[in-house]
Amino acid sequence: MKTIDLxxxxxxxxxxxxxxxxQVPLETGLLPEDFAMRLELLKDASGLTWNAFSDTLGxxxxxxxxxxxxxxxxxxxxxxxxxxxxxxxxxxxxxxVERLPKTSR
Numbered sequence: 001m002k003t004i005d006l007x008x009x010x011x012x013x014x015x016x017x018x019x020x021x022x023q024v025p026l027e028t029g030l031l032p033e034d035f036a037m038r039l040e041l042l043k044d045a046s047g048l049t050w051n052a053f054s055d056t057l058g059x060x061x062x063x064x065x066x067x068x069x070x071x072x073x074x075x076x077x078x079x080x081x082x083x084x085x086x087x088x089x090x091x092x093x094x095x096x097v098e099r100l101p102k103t104s105r
Contacts (some may be wrong), residue, residue: 031095036068042085042094056084 032038043053054061057080067073073081085091 031072035072035095036070038095039064039067042088042091045091045094046084046088057081 043050046053046056048056050064051061054064057064057077059077059080063073063077072078082092082095085095088094
């Protein structure tokens, strides 16, 4: 499986420092309950297919399928997901904001 080196796409130091200041509500845990839907929105925002999305993360497509069915990522795959999200415009917001704006989906 070919992987893409995400370090080439890391945000600048200014962006990273703003991300460090971002607060995640403690009462909701790290990932929102609608994580599977947010994962799909993130994939759509990336412009990648599901296979390319999993390749970019460096994980097996079956793992991403499990996430889409309700499992939550952990460890290295979660770290890769957050790093990729930081490279996608509004990617971290898609994953972490308390309430997403209503869409026509």
